[in-house]
Amino acid sequence: MEVLARDGEARAGLLDTPHGRVQTPTFMPVGTKGTVKGLTPADLRGAGAGIILGNTYHLYLRPGADLVREAGDLHAFSGWDGPMLTDSGGFQVFSLAKTRKISERGVRFASVYDGSTHEFTPELTTRVQEDLGADIAMVLDECPPANAARGYHEDSLRRTARWARRCKDAHSREDQALFGIVQGGLHEDLRRESLERTVEIGFPGYAVGGLSVGESREEMLQTLAATALMLPWESPRYFMGIGDPVGILQVISLGVDMFDCVLPTRLARHGAALTPDGRLNLKNSRFRRDFGPLDPECSCETCTGYSRAYLAHLVREDELLGHRLLTLHNVHFTANLCRQARREISSGTYAAWARAWISRYETAR
Amino acid sequence: MEVLARDGEARAGLLDTPHGRVQTPTFMPVGTKGTVKGLTPADLRGAGAGIILGNTYHLYLRPGADLVREAGDLHAFSGWDGPMLTDSGGFQVFSLAKTRKISERGVRFASVYDGSTHEFTPELTTRVQEDLGADIAMVLDECPPANAARGYHEDSLRRTARWARRCKDAHSREDQALFGIVQGGLHEDLRRESLERTVEIGFPGYAVGGLSVGESREEMLQTLAATALMLPWESPRYFMGIGDPVGILQVISLGVDMFDCVLPTRLARHGAALTPDGRLNLKNSRFRRDFGPLDPECSCETCTGYSRAYLAHLVREDELLGHRLLTLHNVHFTANLCRQARREISSGTYAAWARAWISRYETAR
Numbered sequence A, B: 001m002e003v004l005a006r007d008g009e010a011r012a013g014l015l016d017t018p019h020g021r022v023q024t025p026t027f028m029p030v031g032t033k034g035t036v037k038g039l040t041p042a043d044l045r046g047a048g049a050g051i052i053l054g055n056t057y058h059l060y061l062r063p064g065a066d067l068v069r070e071a072g073d074l075h076a077f078s079g080w081d082g083p084m085l086t087d088s089g090g091f092q093v094f095s096l097a098k099t100r101k102i103s104e105r106g107v108r109f110a111s112v113y114d115g116s117t118h119e120f121t122p123e124l125t126t127r128v129q130e131d132l133g134a135d136i137a138m139v140l141d142e143c144p145p146a147n148a149a150r151g152y153h154e155d156s157l158r159r160t161a162r163w164a165r166r167c168k169d170a171h172s173r174e175d176q177a178l179f180g181i182v183q184g185g186l187h188e189d190l191r192r193e194s195l196e197r198t199v200e201i202g203f204p205g206y207a208v209g210g211l212s213v214g215e216s217r218e219e220m221l222q223t224l225a226a227t228a229l230m231l232p233w234e235s236p237r238y239f240m241g242i243g244d245p246v247g248i249l250q251v252i253s254l255g256v257d258m259f260d261c262v263l264p265t266r267l268a269r270h271g272a273a274l275t276p277d278g279r280l281n282l283k284n285s286r287f288r289r290d291f292g293p294l295d296p297e298c299s300c301e302t303c304t305g306y307s308r309a310y311l312a313h314l315v316r317e318d319e320l321l322g323h324r325l326l327t328l329h330n331v332h333f334t335a336n337l338c339r340q341a342r343r344e345i346s347s348g349t350y351a352a353w354a355r356a357w358i359s360r361y362e363t364a365r
């Protein structure tokens, strides 16, 4: 990771991966099951996506890491030959499973698909991610709810650090980076302890996990601010789970380089589009006869080729093309927001620009 | 319509429309609600689709012909600027409506969307199709079930002829062709009567309707053969409702120029792909680890960019991208089959080629 420009705590940089260079800050669209809902790799590239995220939890269960390995890796299987990151699956175990049992060895859980029992250990999730073959893999961590007791966070972050060590020991692919994850809830001292334990093990990049999990936005930003300041300057910083435009600009201002969220793609499936003037719900009847472009400032295929009225019709009729075109726009919009942020950071004008951007986004209509 | 080559009864020709020239025989993918499931106009063009069909019934109800007219026409609304045909909506009234009431004036029916009552008259469906603005519009016809009594077919075809006259009288757009429709069930003499009445009114093109509605394939071909022989040579011939590869080759051999069916797109949504070696159901477990292309002889984006294993994964997980990629292939495959047919007709080798093609398709596996 090369930091090219700094503006306050915000940074613009370059991250080299075996599948290409990523300009940061960068938003990673989520390709849950080896596909970003409805989009092809060519669409993603056209939308300006720099790096894609794959979900180990889902791919391990369906179609199975062995099958993906037989195909070569997740790049070959899905046709996306650009940079890719896989999570460890831990977050899904903690958010999706109705039953799970954590031990020092790992975490047992019931599959969300068929209820079958599985156990993720640091060694297994590392091997699975080596099979998937993304450029960046993540350590297995526990992500407790923000409101868990302090004592629980303490025990958990220490176990997560021990798991991180086991992941690093198990990791052998030289063409894949393994990132550590900092936990500790909303407690600044626990964040510091988690960070120190993780940095002590030593990773080429660090993620801030356990935020965006139910706490207020203010608490999230406060905790992130304190944590980010302590992270090694020369390593990429990945904030797990933010994808709304305002949140993106806020975490960038705190020095985050990478972030992911299903929000832009999920909104699209619900008929909502992101624009500089706020979120548009295309099911709203005012769009039925609006023959203007979705976002007049956007250069994506959706905004240059179709009207709001047509998109509103597709959304109302639950047509596949509606999901596809809105997903394409939302990914393009979010990638473009990051591109603008990089430019402003390089010009040293990030803070004022972001303030104005957020003000327009939040006050329009 | 210019007939360029004849091979037995099969013909290869050119059909000029205000939105471009169509090479015949041609398959028309169905864009029910102003979109061919999951595909953009650029996709359709890339797949080799020459002319698209829009459904008046659906567009009249959702989003409404007035709204489409405000957008300009269905070309402007949907972004497809190539040749387009709209049906009259009659077929959907007879196939979808739980209740309908036919009178000399027209047909009353309950909307499939909300049960609201509407009446299609020859004048209304003609005006609606003028609002939609396709290159080719169809007269309002009644399409009785194949097994209706002979007397019913007789009454019905005569009413359909009277409706056809009213459609022609109501039709005023000079940049739009209005085609007549021949009915008459499986009765050769009634087909002749319907054809004579329709040709007497005089249309720039003729459709054979009321087949592919429950009769056997043999009965269908026999009736079509007798009817097609009587159609004016210089006019385009449209067979309503065929889209399986074998059926396409059979109706082409009887002198049909155009045909439509939801089959290729519907199959895709159910996870099935058309190939020269028959229909593949990608839910079948034998494709889970099949890393070869879907159809090794196909040059579409799906077959050149993805493996059967990946497509099988998408289909099993009901992913949007799976529907999209299979739809793209099935449309490409069907368009390509028509392209091959045109070539064989021009070479005078159609019959032997079609026989061999069907034999491979039907005997493989």
Ligand SMILES: [Zn+2]
Binding pocket: A294, A295, A298, A299, A300, A301, A302, A303, A304, A328, A329, A330, A332, A333
């Ligand atoms: Zn856009």
Ligand SMILES: [Zn+2]
Binding pocket: B294, B295, B298, B299, B300, B301, B302, B303, B304, B328, B329, B330, B332, B333
């Ligand atoms: Zn293909």
